[in-house]
Amino acid sequence: MNEDEGTEETKDSDPDVGEDDQDPDLASPRLYGVPVTESHGQVVLHTDKNGYNDLVGALVDDGFGVCIDLCGADYLGNETRVLPEEVTPERFEVVVNLLDIHAVRRIRIRAQVDESDPELISITPFYPGAEAMEREAIDMFGLQFQGHPDPTPILLPDDWEGHPLRKDFAIGRIPVQFKAVEGR
Amino acid sequence: MTQLDHLRNGDAVLRMSEAEAEERAAVVDPDDERMIINMGPQHPSTHGVLRVTMELQGEVVLRSKPVIGYLHTGMEKTAEDLTFMQGPTNVTRMDYASPLFTELAFSLAVEALLDVEIPERATWIRMMMCELNRMSSHLLFLATNGMDLGAVGMMIYGWREREEVLRFFEKVTGLRMNHNYIRPGGVAADLPDGWSEDVESILSILPERLEQFDVLMTGQPIWRERTQGIGVITTEEALALGATGPILRSTGYAWDLRRSMPYLAYDDVDFDIVVGTYGDTFDRYAIRLNEIRESMRIVEQCIEKMPDGPYRAEDRKVTPPPRARIDESMEALIHHFKIFTEGFKVPAGEVYTSVESPRGELGCYLVSDGGPKPQRMHIRAPSFVNLQTLPHMIHGGLLADAIAVISSIDPIMGEVDR
Numbered sequence: 178m179n180e181d182e183g184t185e186e187t188k189d190s191d192p193d194v195g196e197d198d199q200d201p202d203l204a205s206p207r208l209y210g211v212p213v214t215e216s217h218g219q220v221v222l223h224t225d226k227n228g229y230n231d232l233v234g235a236l237v238d239d240g241f242g243v244c245i246d247l248c249g250a251d252y253l254g255n256e257t258r259v260l261p262e263e264v265t266p267e268r269f270e271v272v273v274n275l276l277d278i279h280a281v282r283r284i285r286i287r288a289q290v291d292e293s294d295p296e297l298i299s300i301t302p303f304y305p306g307a308e309a310m311e312r313e314a315i316d317m318f319g320l321q322f323q324g325h326p327d328p329t330p331i332l333l334p335d336d337w338e339g340h341p342l343r344k345d346f347a348i349g350r351i352p353v354q355f356k357a358v359e360g361r
Numbered sequence: 362m363t364q365l366d367h368l369r370n371g372d373a374v375l376r377m378s379e380a381e382a383e384e385r386a387a388v389v390d391p392d393d394e395r396m397i398i399n400m401g402p403q404h405p406s407t408h409g410v411l412r413v414t415m416e417l418q419g420e421v422v423l424r425s426k427p428v429i430g431y432l433h434t435g436m437e438k439t440a441e442d443l444t445f446m447q448g449p450t451n452v453t454r455m456d457y458a459s460p461l462f463t464e465l466a467f468s469l470a471v472e473a474l475l476d477v478e479i480p481e482r483a484t485w486i487r488m489m490m491c492e493l494n495r496m497s498s499h500l501l502f503l504a505t506n507g508m509d510l511g512a513v514g515m516m517i518y519g520w521r522e523r524e525e526v527l528r529f530f531e532k533v534t535g536l537r538m539n540h541n542y543i544r545p546g547g548v549a550a551d552l553p554d555g556w557s558e559d560v561e562s563i564l565s566i567l568p569e570r571l572e573q574f575d576v577l578m579t580g581q582p583i584w585r586e587r588t589q590g591i592g593v594i595t596t597e598e599a600l601a602l603g604a605t606g607p608i609l610r611s612t613g614y615a616w617d618l619r620r621s622m623p624y625l626a627y628d629d630v631d632f633d634i635v636v637g638t639y640g641d642t643f644d645r646y647a648i649r650l651n652e653i654r655e656s657m658r659i660v661e662q663c664i665e666k667m668p669d670g671p672y673r674a675e676d677r678k679v680t681p682p683p684r685a686r687i688d689e690s691m692e693a694l695i696h697h698f699k700i701f702t703e704g705f706k707v708p709a710g711e712v713y714t715s716v717e718s719p720r721g722e723l724g725c726y727l728v729s730d731g732g733p734k735p736q737r738m739h740i741r742a743p744s745f746v747n748l749q750t751l752p753h754m755i756h757g758g759l760l761a762d763a764i765a766v767i768s769s770i771d772p773i774m775g776e777v778d779r
Contacts, residue, residue: 243603245722248739310746317437329378331429342737
């Protein structure tokens with residue numbers, strides 16, 4: 178991780194960091210260099226798995242010091258999703274809610290993650306607290322986080338097969354599993 | 362980030378699989394006095410089914426790791442199979458000590474997607490019920506915290522006071538727990554006749570009882586000895602680990618969503634945010650005790666200012682018709698039937714709403730695809746995130762203190778595992 182060196186001082190917070198490099202030719206407004214939309218009054222940044230880590234790094238530098246929530250979402254079969262034009266819709270999304278506790282503002286990142294190679298770079302170097310949340314996303318959606326310190330199952334049993342929150346994981350498909358206890 | 366590196370590397374967190382631990386146990390090394398033990402999942406002080414793997418040297422805890430998932434029932438998956446109408450019955454079972462908060466976060470998310478205005482009375486009823494719930498939740502904490510540290514009498518007192526609140530909940534919602542009271546569009550029922558007398562009687566009993574708790578615990582030397590300076594965490598560590606609620610406030614950082622990002626009508630009531638100084642177990646205890654007093658202040662103002670009017674939105678898309686209408690109108694009957702069988706459709710979109718639960722920020726991330734059921738429902742459970750602070754707080758402390766620290770995090774396993 179090269180991002181975490183010498184960046185302990187948060188820069189002066191400027192909410193319109195991406196404003197300068199705004200290109201009038203681009204279809205949608207941008208913030209921090211990525212397309213930005215508004216959802217029910219909340220700021221949402223869109224990115225893909227390659228730009229995800231740099232974007233989080235930029236947000237950390239801008240004062241978003243708390244990772245409030247990280248979760249996956251599976252859009253298999255959902256045609257109603259509205260995304261900015263430049264963003265290629267993929268099956269999975271990683272949704273990160275960040276909080277700037279000093280300026281009292283929130284921001285949300287939706288990173289598109291494709292099904293064939295669902296691997297992102299872990300954001301635990303920025304936010305140690307994202308560890309459990311990323312482990313949950315690994316369990317539930319089969320996403321992978323490169324550089325995660327402990328990518329073991331957290332909520333599911335160690336020998337569980339499949340990722341329950343994927344849309345193609347039918348309810349009741351697998352009978353309830355109990356771990357056998359040796360010697361009993 | 363360098364000053365926070367210790368949160369990420371293996372200084373305090375025991376990152377070792379069971380197989381590795383077994384392998385290490387088999388190697389006999391007379392100079393190595395470390396051993397790995399399991400605490401829980403069945404242990405009275407683990408608040409349900411929390412298991413903590415600990416590396417001990419003598420009585421000192423070196424590294425540890427909370428092992429969770431024993432209560433995982435896939436409630437987020439279940440939510441995708443329930444309509445928005447049925448949603449609160451599911452989420453209310455997550456944090457069973459403060460069920461109304463999860464219902465509230467979920468309902469606020471659905472209402473944001475629907476863009477429905479909530480009548481003022483519903484907002485104030487919600488706020489009053491939530492503050493009463495905060496009191497009952499903190500009273501439960503005082504009871505279990507006392508018991509964990511050997512003040513067994515406290516167990517009975519805390520439970521007794523909590524029962525007063527639960528009795529009122531039963532009268533209003535029909536159930537002592539898992540109320541399904543706060544629903545998208547308002548609340549399930551109006552407050553019953555004479556509600557204000559009931560609430561006032563709770564408020565009149567409590568101050569004296571809280572003073573008794575002060576005598577029993579706060580000022581008592583043994584209690585202070587067991588809690589002061591134990592399980593210390595700094596503001597930076599708490600923020601980096603995502604900890605919110607009393608854990609963050611115990612470090613002296615006054616962060617409370619009710620004040621910082623007000624929802625419901627918290628703008629219109631006076632209350633103080635209780636903060637600690639040292640970030641230790643005693644501060645976390647004292648914060649919760651005093652938050653009961655602040656909640657009582659809010660409830661008093663709710664009684665005073667409770668507005669009249671409907672207790673749920675008059676939007677017939679979301680709320681069923683009044684019971685009396687069903688007897689006289691065929692359309693109302695059909696409408697009632699439709700809402701309870703098919704549910705109502707929620708416009709496509711996604712939203713994140715958060716409330717300040719007794720444990721910290723409780724959030725709900727909701728994605729709708731335009732149908733009557735959520736496409737994705739995720740609850741940001743404060744206990745789940747807060748539990749990550751445990752290895753750092755008990756690192757280098759005594760095993761007996763670990764009990765005090767686990768208790769001071771106040772984890773609700775139903776919410777951790779979901």
